[in-house]
Amino acid sequence: MAENGLKKKLNIAVVGGGLVGSLEALYLAKRGHNVSLYEYREDIRNTPQVRGRSINLALSVRGRTALKDVGLEDHIIQNHGIPMKARMIHRTDGSTYEIPYDARTNQCIYSVGRNYLNGLVLKETENYKNVEKHFNHKLIEANLQKGALTFLNTDTKGTVQVNADLIIGADGAFSAVRKAMMKQPLFDYSQKYIEHGYLELCIPPTEDGQFQMPANYLHIWPRGNFMMIALPNQDCSWTVTLFMPFQNFKAIDSEESLLDFFTKYFPDSIPLIGQKRLVEDFLGGSPSPLLAVKCRPYNVADKALIIGDAAHAVVPFYGQGMNAGFEDCTLLDRLFQYHHDDLAKILPEFSETRWRDTFAISDLAMYNYIEMRDLVTRPSYLVRKAMDDFLFWLLPGVWVPLYNSVTFTTMPYSHCVKNREWQNTVLLYLFYFIIFCVFVGVWSYLR
Ligand SMILES: Cc1cc2nc3c(=O)[nH]c(=O)nc-3n(C[C@H](O)[C@H](O)[C@H](O)COP(=O)(O)OP(=O)(O)OC[C@H]3O[C@@H](n4cnc5c(N)ncnc54)[C@H](O)[C@@H]3O)c2cc1C
Numbered sequence: 418m419a420e421n422g423l424k425k426k427l428n429i430a431v432v433g434g435g436l437v438g439s440l441e442a443l444y445l446a447k448r449g450h451n452v453s454l455y456e457y458r459e460d461i462r463n464t465p466q467v468r469g470r471s472i473n474l475a476l477s478v479r480g481r482t483a484l485k486d487v488g489l490e491d492h493i494i495q496n497h498g499i500p501m502k503a504r505m506i507h508r509t510d511g512s513t514y515e516i517p518y519d520a521r522t523n524q525c526i527y528s529v530g531r532n533y534l535n536g537l538v539l540k541e542t543e544n545y546k547n548v549e550k551h552f553n554h555k556l557i558e559a560n561l562q563k564g565a566l567t568f569l570n571t572d573t574k575g576t577v578q579v580n581a582d583l584i585i586g587a588d589g590a591f592s593a594v595r596k597a598m599m600k601q602p603l604f605d606y607s608q609k610y611i612e613h614g615y616l617e618l619c620i621p622p623t624e625d626g627q628f629q630m631p632a633n634y635l636h637i638w639p640r641g642n643f644m645m646i647a648l649p650n651q652d653c654s655w656t657v658t659l660f661m662p663f664q665n666f667k668a669i670d671s672e673e674s675l676l677d678f679f680t681k682y683f684p685d686s687i688p689l690i691g692q693k694r695l696v697e698d699f700l701g702g703s704p705s706p707l708l709a710v711k712c713r714p715y716n717v718a719d720k721a722l723i724i725g726d727a728a729h730a731v732v733p734f735y736g737q738g739m740n741a742g743f744e745d746c747t748l749l750d751r752l753f754q755y756h757h758d759d760l761a762k763i764l765p766e767f768s769e770t771r772w773r774d775t776f777a778i779s780d781l782a783m784y785n786y787i788e789m790r791d792l793v794t795r796p797s798y799l800v801r802k803a804m805d806d807f808l809f810w811l812l813p814g815v816w817v818p819l820y821n822s823v824t825f826t827t828m829p830y831s832h833c834v835k836n837r838e839w840q841n842t843v844l845l846y847l848f849y850f851i852i853f854c855v856f857v858g859v860w861s862y863l864r
């Protein structure tokens with residue numbers, strides 16, 4: 418707050434014009450600050466889909482809350498997002514069965530196009546004169562304490578010096594802002610590449626432009642050590658993502674081995690994708706790596722902050738990465754409101770209150786990665802899921818299954834984990850009680 422009691426207009430540089438950076442620029446613009454958004458790539462509204470990034474994503478409540486704050490939720494929900502009301506599980510014999518997310522309240526997640534959503538947010542910033550966007554600007558140097566940034570203009574090959582009151586790094590999992598932050602003392606950092614990679618395939622629409630599979634589902638082919646999912650697109654196609662260890666991708670090096678593999682594990686998908694297209698896209702593509710990043714704190718004094726994947730890249734086995742990054746923007750805005758734009762209070766508080774939840778969703782996503790490989794076919798997993806669903810039906814306000822609390826509520830991720838631990842304890846005692854009752858019953862019968 419300025420001396421005269423008026424709100425001080427900050428000059429804020431946002432590095433990274435992806436999903437989270439463009440949303441953060443919009444939040445800050447709505448607060449009246451001068452925002453300069455710097456993006457390495459060209460304006461995605463003028464370029465085709467970038468390979469090596471998921472084409473569509475699952476949007477859930479946390480992301481919707483952020484879009485609602487900036488006035489874009491209704492547009493996405495009513496004009497673009499495709500509701501997925503249940504999982505459609507595909508067995509190896511090609512048969513399917515569905516598991517609703519929550520039959521009572523019609524909860525659903527939405528499949529949204531990455532480029533569409535990114536372009537929509539960027540377009541919305543054009544309603545604010547206090548936002549400048551600079552594409553083809555790659556951050557190459559940063560002195561965070563001084564608020565000084567150096568960009569390479571990939572068009573002119575010249576460098577651009579920028580000074581800002583606040584630097585926000587939303588430049589993704591390989592963040593240059595985080596790299597500068599790592600020079601600070603007491604900055605903790607860890608990363609993990611998992612053994613699985615992912616490759617995206619496409620199920621085209623029918624000749625008359627309709628979906629080839631039931632549209633309002635998240636289609637899942639759980640196959641132990643590898644899994645495949647499909648999310649619907651606006652053009653009635655499906656973006657199929659195969660998650661598999663790199664060594665398995667490497668072993669499939671010919672049309673014959675590819676078709677043998679898909680015939681064995683995903684037979685129903687071959688006619689949907691098309692044999693020719695499957696061979697071309699699989700053998701013509703290469704799997705992308707999956708990286709998890711954990712670090713803290715997220716700020717340097719009152720000068721710089723990292724959000725989104727720059728702060729907490731997670732493996733995609735919960736569909737929460739973007740939702741968590743959008744939630745960063747929501748929580749940051751609440752802190753701007755509460756502390757009247759006082760960065761000396763906002764930034765440290767964001768770091769201190771956020772890291773437990775981002776660590777929690779990172780662990781949950783990694784656990785899901787393991788769970789989905791091992792437990793989906795294990796009877797005990799299926800019994801647990803059935804008990805979860807029964808108790809959720811019986812005590813909806815009390816017993817909220819982990820996936821539902823993560824996906825359909827804004828309960829802090831760390832509380833979702835605590836909730837799950839409490840449920841595990843209750844189920845364990847319930848299991849012991851059932852065993853005891855069976856024992857007493859048998860003993861009484863045999864007396
Ligand atoms: C296979 C897969 C599936 C996924 N599915 C889901 C899902 O269903 N739901 C979900 O919520 N999340 C999902 N995610 C996660 C989601 O994609 C990310 O969490 C999200 O994109 C993070 O957004 P971001 O803006 O923080 O980072 P990014 O999307 O990586 O954007 C960072 C931006 O910064 C720019 N940049 C990078 N370096 C510089 C630099 N030096 N200077 C200037 N600009 C720079 C980049 O060009 C980019 O535009 C998935 C991820 C993967 C890989």
Ligand SMILES: Cc1cnn(-c2ccc(OCc3ccccc3)c(C(=O)O)c2)c1-c1ccc(Cl)c(F)c1
Nearest residue numbers: 475504637639644646733734735736788789793820
């Ligand atoms: C993109 C996105 C959005 N949500 N989810 C998701 C995640 C976990 C889920 O449950 C645990 C479980 C599902 C299937 C088998 C065992 C456990 C469920 C569910 O239950 O619907 C949904 C994903 C996703 C992302 C990657 C893979 Cl590989 C995947 F299968 C789904």
